[in-house]
Amino acid sequence: MKEYRTISKIAGPLVFVEKTEPIAYGELVNIILADGTTKRGQVLDTSDELVVVQIFETTAGIGRDSGVRFTGETIKMPVGREMLGRILSGGGKPIDGGPDIVPEKRLDINGAAINPYARGMPADFIQTGISTIDGTNTLVRGQKLPIFSGAGLPHNNVALQIARQAKVPGSTEKFAVVFAAMGITKEEANYFMQDFERTGALERAVVFLNLADDPAVERIITPRLALTTAEYLAFELGMHVLVILTDMTNYCEALRQIGAAREEVPGRRGYPGYMYTDLANLYERAGMIKGQKGSVTQIPILTMPGDDITHPIADLTGYITEGQIVVNRDLHRKGIYPPINVLPSLSRLMNLGIGKGKTREDHKKVSDQMYAGYAEGNDLRGLVAIVGKDALSERDRLLLEFADLFESRFVRQGYDEDRSIEDTLNLAWDLLATLPVEQLTRIDRELINKYHPKFRTGAKKE
């Protein structure tokens, strides 16, 4: 392989190379430093005169005297069954002291779009044991459902609780977990690793760690490595894979950094205009394939700068994913765990995974009614602050109490509390029963007669 020594410029993570033979767009590049170490990069722009290479690590040590080798192929990663139980760097190298991965296959890390015609419709209810998810924002296999959080909130606990408790009732298959850390602290990473070890999840997990002090640009490839692994496990080995990506905010910062280095016209708040497409190329790698066994379910975590849901990172994510679970600071301050605010939360695939034969026939309508009640009760809190409780009508007073009950009983649960969907729905009915029956306009009579505590006593005996 020919080695060039024609670097003309280095700017940020970009290296400009001149006078090369024709180089392919997207090609993997090795830069060889004077001390013999190698750094990897990828061709972003190629022409007769100039090739622009984006380096995935720091450019420290690269100089005009460094050697450049073009490998002639796009970035591929070795994958294999043995990856389960392994810990790899954000660039895909083993860092657990174990041997190199023996490749069964080498796959392009950018993946390819699943043909929409070949997609299987997600339909299997995943019970997470968390009421605010199972009851009102149900997760299904093959979904991409991010956690929107803020700095200092317990999103990691929520993600871990999901990873630990997630199961498809009636199925014995376990989830394999692919965990990709991007720019999180060592401490946070340890927290995940210890939990994986404590629960034995590590055996069926593949961990990619790009920590806060690892090169920022490496974060561009970390999720791609993780998703390539997940697709391999799912679509070649038939496993159900849960992918946790954290923290997508750090990923987006890296994207912005590269955009700036390329002197691109920046979009909103300096993030590149193509960030929607770039994120979609990650998030759309969730799903199922018709006639195949495995699935890729994604739970990306992101911390919203300033808790702002309209910030481009959260906004673009929300536009791509199939809903979002919003972790809320006010609930956290009230001491409620998990502090999930259901109002801005959403699971768009919920309807596919619930109802008769999947969860229970009353699920959808109970969920709608819970939302309506909580939303209205929550609004009244503002009014009460002004006019006082006494000025409220009876209807409003009950709604106000309902909102409190909703938070203290439905939302709040233990870190190790694993509620079945039956428990969650029955709990919901108990709370709805505090409201007058006529007010349950979202639920039809038939279901009320069957499930409302007031009427279901007969049913209970049998």
Next chain:
Amino acid sequence: MEVTTKHAKEQKQGVLKRIAGPVVTAVNLDAHMYDVVKVGKEELMGEVIKIQGESVIIQVYEDTSGIRPGEPVSNTGLSLAVELGPGLLTSIYDGIQRPLSVLVDKMGNFIERGVTAPGLSHDKKWTFKPLVKSGDKVEPGAILGEVQETNIVHKVMLPPNVKPGTVKTIKSGDYTIDEIICVLEDGREYPMIQRWPVRVPRPVKEKMNPTIPLITGQRILDGLFPIAKGGTAAIPGPFGSGKTVTQQQLAKWSDAEIVVYIGCGERGNEMTEVLTEFPHLEDPKSGKPLMERTVLIANTSNMPVAAREASVYTGITIAEYFRDMGYDVSLMADSTSRWAEAMREISSRLEEMPGEEGYPAYLAARLSEFYERAGLVKTLNGARGSVSVIGAVSPPGGDFSEPVTQNTLRIVKVFWALDAKLSQRRHFPAINWLNSYSLYLEALHDYYDKEVSPEWNTIRSWAMEILQKEAELQEIVQLVGSDALPESEQVTIEVARMIREIFLQQNAYDAVDTFCDMKKQYAMMKAIKTYAELSYSAQLVGVSPAQINAVKAKNELAQIKFIKDYTPELAKIMKQMDDEFNTLRSAA
């Protein structure tokens, strides 16, 4: 000799000079704007989008990884065109009309590149029934015959851009789309297939003003903010507010004869949902599977952006083609913002001077050209056909002041404003009744008058007034609580609540409520108005708001929307309501 020079010219290949993502530069290429070219050894499809001195700049519809400078580029000399003919219905295409089902057969479950596939099957035989005979004069766009494509009859037409002529022979029987079915006296021969460049609107004889509503079965749309057949509507909203669900509801239940649904830069699963659901859903009018009248275009967010840019043109051209047969076509584009972003991405790679928020300066022009292709028309063959266009808009941060929303609102006649506050409390469809509008009310007045009820237009205005009034009253309530309002206004608040919860809220996932015909819409609104009148008159004779609110029949009304044969139940409720009020009044 002439042949060889022509041949030589075709042979002349350009050479790739630079590759930077989806935009590549070639030199030594004879090209015109929007010519379709084959890029690289793998012959990836691309389109010329800029010519600058020696350099020809090309957007490539597939991933360009692995392509090198020096590879060949050849010009097909054709513009980006779609194949039009029997076989379009029930298809699912990518942005450049490659059938996704064929791509699965050719390359498996993932979309690889370098595979071409024609938009229509060229092997399948269709039974062609002629409608002209030898000696007939035919104008461009004339209907030559028909094919029973699904439950829809496909009219086979003379292309729009040809000279008139006289039919010499016309076939009858089973033919592929390439076989000649019509020969004219002057020797011109026509098969069933025609090709049309997607960026050029298909010509019509005349554009007319719409007067008939597109009935969607969605109460807030038909009832408050209707769109006309041949009209344009925009549905902007933040993520998760209900753009896609609304568009899908329109695709399912609107009384268009043909539906073209474009998933432009959105989710793969949403397209799969349509694909799995539609074949099992029945058209309320014909009772036939909805899929049979549907063409899907799916260029999801992770498919190439250049093909995303093309997808809306592919869609609207197919829609116009069915319009030319005399059909009412409705086209949904979800989301036009992703299309605009594709334009922005390509434009920035061209290093064009960016306009507002980085969008190209021609954004507004492209948007209005697109919506202008909607309309109620007299086709070249004299039929009435229409294309209604409903575009979703996805404003960053849900802020409607951004360029795509603003430029769209300048063009479209109907604005359905989605509101995150409503969707968060699960008020669906989350369309804000105060901000939304329809400029077709006037034009559709007569239709509602005749076809629904002479009372309808008045009832509609009444409901809007109550909702307006409620908004004003709510401001006071926020400060002093509802008990402080005068009694008649307390009644108004309750009536407004009923309009919102009973009439406006509609559950797309409820088997019955998902579609509500005009007759039922009228009955429901009328019932609420009756309640309002009874309440106001009771209040005047001294019945308290608390007593009025306790009327039981009112709560029963909410159940009506879930009942299919609602008439007997509704009559019962109204009777009970009347009785309850009588009791109240006589006690007062």
